[in-house]
Amino acid sequence: MGSIISLSIIQSALELGFIYSLIALALFISYSILDIADLSTDGCFTLGCAVCAMFTIAGHPVLGLFAAMVSGACSGFVTAFLQTRMGIAPILAGIIVNTGLYTVNIAVMGFASNVNLFGCDSIFTWGKEVIGGTWYKLIIVAVIVIAVAVVVALFLNTRLGLSIRATGDNPDMVRASSINTKLMITIGLCVSNALTGLSGGLLAQYNRSCDINLGTGMVTIALASLIIGETLMGRGGIKMRILGVIVGSCLYRFIVAIALRLDVPAESLKLVSAIIVAVAIAFPYMKKQMEFAASKHAAKLENEEYIRQILKEGDGGTKE
Amino acid sequence: MSKAAVSSDNMLVLRNIAKTFNLGTVNEKRALNQVNLDLKKGDFATIIGSNGAGKSTLFNAITGSFFVDRGLIMLDGEDITYQKEHIRSRVIGHLFQDPLRGTAPHMTIEENMALAYLRSSKSKNAYFSRINAKDKAKFREQLSLLGMGLEDRMKQPVGLLSGGQRQSLTLLMATFVTPKILLLDEHTAALDPATAEKVLQLTRDIVEERGITCLMITHNMKQALELGNRTLMMDGGNIVLDTKGEERKGLTVEELLVRFRRNAKKQLDNDRILLS
Numbered sequence: 001m002g003s004i005i006s007l008s009i010i011q012s013a014l015e016l017g018f019i020y021s022l023i024a025l026a027l028f029i030s031y032s033i034l035d036i037a038d039l040s041t042d043g044c045f046t047l048g049c050a051v052c053a054m055f056t057i058a059g060h061p062v063l064g065l066f067a068a069m070v071s072g073a074c075s076g077f078v079t080a081f082l083q084t085r086m087g088i089a090p091i092l093a094g095i096i097v098n099t100g101l102y103t104v105n106i107a108v109m110g111f112a113s114n115v116n117l118f119g120c121d122s123i124f125t126w127g128k129e130v131i132g133g134t135w136y137k138l139i140i141v142a143v144i145v146i147a148v149a150v151v152v153a154l155f156l157n158t159r160l161g162l163s164i165r166a167t168g169d170n171p172d173m174v175r176a177s178s179i180n181t182k183l184m185i186t187i188g189l190c191v192s193n194a195l196t197g198l199s200g201g202l203l204a205q206y207n208r209s210c211d212i213n214l215g216t217g218m219v220t221i222a223l224a225s226l227i228i229g230e231t232l233m234g235r236g237g238i239k240m241r242i243l244g245v246i247v248g249s250c251l252y253r254f255i256v257a258i259a260l261r262l263d264v265p266a267e268s269l270k271l272v273s274a275i276i277v278a279v280a281i282a283f284p285y286m287k288k289q290m291e292f293a294a295s296k297h298a299a300k301l302e303n304e305e306y307i308r309q310i311l312k313e314g315d316g317g318t319k320e
Numbered sequence: 321m322s323k324a325a326v327s328s329d330n331m332l333v334l335r336n337i338a339k340t341f342n343l344g345t346v347n348e349k350r351a352l353n354q355v356n357l358d359l360k361k362g363d364f365a366t367i368i369g370s371n372g373a374g375k376s377t378l379f380n381a382i383t384g385s386f387f388v389d390r391g392l393i394m395l396d397g398e399d400i401t402y403q404k405e406h407i408r409s410r411v412i413g414h415l416f417q418d419p420l421r422g423t424a425p426h427m428t429i430e431e432n433m434a435l436a437y438l439r440s441s442k443s444k445n446a447y448f449s450r451i452n453a454k455d456k457a458k459f460r461e462q463l464s465l466l467g468m469g470l471e472d473r474m475k476q477p478v479g480l481l482s483g484g485q486r487q488s489l490t491l492l493m494a495t496f497v498t499p500k501i502l503l504l505d506e507h508t509a510a511l512d513p514a515t516a517e518k519v520l521q522l523t524r525d526i527v528e529e530r531g532i533t534c535l536m537i538t539h540n541m542k543q544a545l546e547l548g549n550r551t552l553m554m555d556g557g558n559i560v561l562d563t564k565g566e567e568r569k570g571l572t573v574e575e576l577l578v579r580f581r582r583n584a585k586k587q588l589d590n591d592r593i594l595l596s
Contacts, residue, residue, distance in 0.1 A: 159450075165424070
């Protein structure tokens, strides 16, 4: 195992990639489709994790995953309520909910900053017994994520899904065609945050623990995955874009795994993610600016020649 | 939203509609002063008036993008004054000058059509239904009426279409489920003359064929007299001229201007209104 990439690294990168791809999928709905930067993502992820952890400790791991989704949807509903019914700017609504969730999350964990699930039954301990081998974790998360992705893809092509997509694409048109934009934003954010919650829930059982600071920076990491996916797969149909999100998330985990393997300190990864996201989002703008600078430079040389000619003609005129 | 027992054949009734924007600030603007209007079923009225006369504001009051300060709005015997925008827009078609406003650019033609079809009562409760073959056949048939070959491009995003194509598609979507009233806000003004003529012809065909009650804002005085059966002129938030029937048939553009000046006691902004 002297090489940088070993089988076990690929395996764990894929496992984490699938789990985190659900948040990327959530941001795909809120950020790419609804055009809302949902900054409650960090807290919502921890909420899903904490809720699922408590259910798992109580002996209901499967119910815990559903509870994580429901709690996420509730968090999304509050964010949506603040922005559609209370007149709070979308970004601020997310930040407010995120702040409030810190207390909620601590409370869910029984006012502790972390809980652990060692010795508890989880979908992974069951999977180990039923499937066995070393790939059971990957199989479980892949099946769950692919099932969710298929449902999301189908959902976005229903009339309700089309209405949500149109709300992000052209709100003017949506209002004029009898669709309630406030309701669409609410449904969209509920679905999106339910996915974030499920992602947190899966991670709780995967890591067999939950920590209050787990979600910090999650929105940036998920955006990085989303952007990697969109860069690779293009902005084609909904199915391709969803596939891109999952691929992007797995790829991001590979990058992290390789960085860790190369002894990059784990603490620096968040800075790397932040830089990836900033550069990726700024790229189209920077490209435009550079093209303009190039064309300006080319035109300047020509224009200097014109100015010389004009001045020359002017001189000639006065002499004659 | 009570169904009043109105026996009249009026589709749209406006009584003393008033709206002031930015009340109590330096930007206070009385956009609609005291608008009264009775529009009969099947009426096609054109509206003219200089910029700031309140034409678009009147449309926005009817569609509910804001609530009026005072007055009554009745559509087909139903009081819609305080009905929410997305509810009344089920039966109101609204086209804007900007062709980009009426369609979702990153969604396909087919998906845009499906959104328009949501207004029909049949699909109202079918939130989780998907576009089926029957819908597609229906969309195809409707698109072929435009004669633009859009029926073969149903899987393409609307953003790829030209302004004229997008506006035609918007018109088709607005009338897909026959609206109680169609509001056209200079919907051909941003198009080149040939395309504008085409879209206008299409508008005329659809409106006449289905007897849709229609209000159309235009800055073209000739068009204002030729199209439809009634011409309204607005100034300073009021309807200052209302002509129809024999009287309207005999009117020329020059006479219309003279009458407008008499009624509005104000010189028309000739820079803005084309005398063609």
